[in-house]
Amino acid sequence: MSFITLNQIQKSFEGQTVIQEMNLEIKKGELVTFLGPSGCGKSTLLRMIAGLVTPEEGSILIDGRDVTNVSPKDRGVGMVFQSYALFPNMNVYENVAFGLKMKKMEKGEIHEKVMSMIELVGLTGKEKAYPHELSGGQQQRVALARSVVVEPKVLLLDEPLSALDAQIRKNLQKLLRSIQQRLGITMILVTHDQEEAMVVSDRIVLLNNGQMVQNGHPHDIYMNPATEFAARFIGHYN
Numbered sequence: 001m002s003f004i005t006l007n008q009i010q011k012s013f014e015g016q017t018v019i020q021e022m023n024l025e026i027k028k029g030e031l032v033t034f035l036g037p038s039g040c041g042k043s044t045l046l047r048m049i050a051g052l053v054t055p056e057e058g059s060i061l062i063d064g065r066d067v068t069n070v071s072p073k074d075r076g077v078g079m080v081f082q083s084y085a086l087f088p089n090m091n092v093y094e095n096v097a098f099g100l101k102m103k104k105m106e107k108g109e110i111h112e113k114v115m116s117m118i119e120l121v122g123l124t125g126k127e128k129a130y131p132h133e134l135s136g137g138q139q140q141r142v143a144l145a146r147s148v149v150v151e152p153k154v155l156l157l158d159e160p161l162s163a164l165d166a167q168i169r170k171n172l173q174k175l176l177r178s179i180q181q182r183l184g185i186t187m188i189l190v191t192h193d194q195e196e197a198m199v200v201s202d203r204i205v206l207l208n209n210g211q212m213v214q215n216g217h218p219h220d221i222y223m224n225p226a227t228e229f230a231a232r233f234i235g236h237y238n
């Protein structure tokens with residue numbers, strides 16, 4: 001059964017079609033990657049699922065509910081971006097605890113959840129550190145912890161690792177995958193990095209010029225690219 005459904009989604013900016021008649025189904029607990037070159041519409045598609053951009057045509061369902069006209073905060077989605085949007089004046093513990101405090105959760109329960117989430121992302125001992133005292137990779141670990149701790153129905157990640165060095169990026173890919181598998185969170189990852197998509201995804205949705213080129217298991221797309229674009233982009237001929 002489909003957990004997230006996109007029905008005939010369409011979006012244009014200034015007369016230019018950016019997303020064209022997009023249909024997509026995502027299952028609960030799946031990690032689906034939107035992969036494609038810069039400008040192909042990945043972020044726009046993700047932002048429509050988040051509710052930050054409104055489609056002109058079509059509808060979006062999350063967990064059986066039509067959310068097309070529902071505000072971002074009422075959709076049960078969390079988001080992680082490329083730039084670390086941490087609160088600079090709060091330490092690691094306070095950054096991770098913030099969303100739970102907003103939920104008016106009891107203090108002891110907050111403490112337990114925050115400490116176990118900090119451990120899960122490998123930052124035990126850094127609770128009192130401030131964002132400026134952390135590396136880029138550590139900051140993204142905090143960003144991930146902060147988004148996951150509130151248990152979103154769906155976690156949307158827009159190029160969260162793209163600004164990081166190769167080795168740190170690899171470590172965080174593993175972390176992302178392990179969190180997703182351990183907690184069973186439905187995740188949509190946006191990336192232009194085919195290697196990253198191959199490593200972390202249950203399924204890749206390959207996009208070009210606002211259209212879906214191919215939709216399948218990473219291995220299947222690699223072995224059987226549907227078009228020449230897919231073959232080139234996935235690196236079959238390289």
Ligand code: ADP
Nearest residue numbers: 013014018036037038039040041042043044045
């Ligand atoms: P990607 O994330 O794949 O790089 P985007 O979804 O950001 O692509 O952008 C797709 C296209 O839509 C690009 O041509 C971009 O310039 C355009 N676009 C995105 N957002 C806006 C906006 N708010 N206003 C005008 N054009 C936009």
Ligand code: MG
Nearest residue numbers: 042043044190
């Ligand atoms: Mg983008």
